[in-house]
Amino acid sequence: MNCELSLRLQTCLDALQPLQTIADIGTDHAYLPCAGVLKGQFKKAIAADVGIGPLEAAKTTISKYQLESMIEPRLGSGLTVLKPSEVEGVVIAGMGGKLIASILEADVKLSQSFQRLVLQPNLDANILRTFLMKNQFEIIDEKIVYDEKKFYEVIVARWTREPIHYNELDIEFGPILRRLPSCDVFQEKWQKEFNKNEEIIKQLPINHHRIKTLNNRQSLLKEVLKNES
Numbered sequence: 001m002n003c004e005l006s007l008r009l010q011t012c013l014d015a016l017q018p019l020q021t022i023a024d025i026g027t028d029h030a031y032l033p034c035a036g037v038l039k040g041q042f043k044k045a046i047a048a049d050v051g052i053g054p055l056e057a058a059k060t061t062i063s064k065y066q067l068e069s070m071i072e073p074r075l076g077s078g079l080t081v082l083k084p085s086e087v088e089g090v091v092i093a094g095m096g097g098k099l100i101a102s103i104l105e106a107d108v109k110l111s112q113s114f115q116r117l118v119l120q121p122n123l124d125a126n127i128l129r130t131f132l133m134k135n136q137f138e139i140i141d142e143k144i145v146y147d148e149k150k151f152y153e154v155i156v157a158r159w160t161r162e163p164i165h166y167n168e169l170d171i172e173f174g175p176i177l178r179r180l181p182s183c184d185v186f187q188e189k190w191q192k193e194f195n196k197n198e199e200i201i202k203q204l205p206i207n208h209h210r211i212k213t214l215n216n217r218q219s220l221l222k223e224v225l226k227n228e229s
């Protein structure tokens, strides 16, 4: 049996390799843990969600694929559902970067214990990267995909004893993504924002209070777009 994933979730699943035991925090339908167990990537998974409805949906998928012995559904907020050393890593996907950061921040010690964190913020990736830097989580890999007409960034991180320093460009665009020698999806995402801002700037009066912020943003965007050309 096979559980087909969206490109976004498949990218998160791939980023969890080589882990064999994971928790999917905010699992909703538990598609990712089910797909991972079905393909033999995970020996054990925990599918957790704070919502009763999403957890029921998770149970339905687990039962559809008869994976009850390998995937445990758990109801609860964030990492509170986990005991120390229970899983090698966690995935937190499909939420805002601020919420993902707050879930990790609620138990920094437990967050530090994982071999890897796979994080897929739907927005505010910069807030999440700032949290990671301040709490000594090193970004070890990043992916960007275009799926269902949206861009998604996937951040893979792990705690390190060394302080981490990311500059403004790293925080905004990703320390790994922005250094990729050629990545069309990355270019398209930021070119789109650049073009949109140009239109807004053109339409605003020259002394409008938003112009300065928009021009600063355009300068940052030019840096990463320039690096790619």
Ligand SMILES: C[S@@+](CC[C@H](N)C(=O)[O-])C[C@H]1O[C@@H](n2cnc3c(N)ncnc32)[C@H](O)[C@@H]1O
Pocket (backbone or CB within 6 Å): 009, 025, 026, 027, 028, 029, 048, 049, 050, 051, 054, 076, 077, 078, 079, 092, 093, 094, 095, 099, 103
């Ligand atoms: C948009 S869904 C994403 C589902 C799946 N992870 C994905 O990427 O397709 C977000 C899920 O996160 C859950 N959620 C939100 N806050 C949470 C928290 N603090 N702890 C656990 N789950 C949470 C919601 O109930 C919802 O089911």
